[in-house]
Each structure stands twice: as structure tokens, then as C-alpha cells.
Amino acid sequence: MAGDLPAALRDSSEVGLTVTGRVTGRRITNPVWFVTENDTIYLVPVHGAGSDWYKNVAANPQIELAADSATATATATPVMDAGEVRDVVDKFRAKYGAGQVSRYYAKVDAAVEAHLA
Numbered sequence: 001m002a003g004d005l006p007a008a009l010r011d012s013s014e015v016g017l018t019v020t021g022r023v024t025g026r027r028i029t030n031p032v033w034f035v036t037e038n039d040t041i042y043l044v045p046v047h048g049a050g051s052d053w054y055k056n057v058a059a060n061p062q063i064e065l066a067a068d069s070a071t072a073t074a075t076a077t078p079v080m081d082a083g084e085v086r087d088v089v090d091k092f093r094a095k096y097g098a099g100q101v102s103r104y105y106a107k108v109d110a111a112v113e114a115h116l117a
Helices: 006-011 052-059 084-095 099-105
Strands: 014-020 027-037 040-043 062-069 070-079 111-115
Touching: 006 027, 006 062, 006 070, 014 040, 014 052, 027 052, 027 062, 027 084, 040 084, 052 070, 070 084, 084 099, 084 111
Parallel strands: none
Antiparallel strands: 014 027, 014 062, 027 040, 040 111, 062 070, 070 111
């Protein structure tokens, strides 16, 4: 881990998520919103389980996260349980505001969690 990612995340509203393309094998980075709780980061794909980065995580769960100059690798776990996804989305609403979450996240049927420690 370069830098202290948990500390960098405290001052960030988004994290750089790098995944490996399930078809191309290419590394792809996207900025995504996140919430953290203890040593876990939660991500929600804007287009739900149909999002390309979510499909890539499902195919290859090794991800890289970056904020400022801090980076970390982690193994992501796709979350499809409706209750668990709802809990994560509630955390997003608390952090970003219900209106913003409703505006950007039209389909909330999936989430991702990864442990940072």
C-alpha cells in the first residue's frame, strides 16, 4: 500500500477504482463514490449489476483503490442480497444526500464491499 488510503478517503468524495476487463484483460479505472465503515469500503454501481465495472469485479475480484497519492489492492465481494444492498445505499444517502443518490443511482440492485486492512 502506498500512502495511507483510509486517511486519504476521509477527505475524498470519490475513489479511483481499477478493475480488470473481463473480456479484454485491460486495467480500467473509474472514479466512483464510496462509503467506509471500520476497515470496509462499499461501492455501488450507478447502473446496478449491469454496470461494466461491476461485471468486471464479478469476473475478477482483485481491485485497486486510489485516493490522492494513496493506493491499496483488495479483493472485492459482489453483494446482491436486497437487504444488504439497501443498507449500503442508505449509507450512501447519509453521506451524499438522498437527492444526489436518487439522481445518479437509478438502479440499486448490487453493491461491492472490500476490506482495506
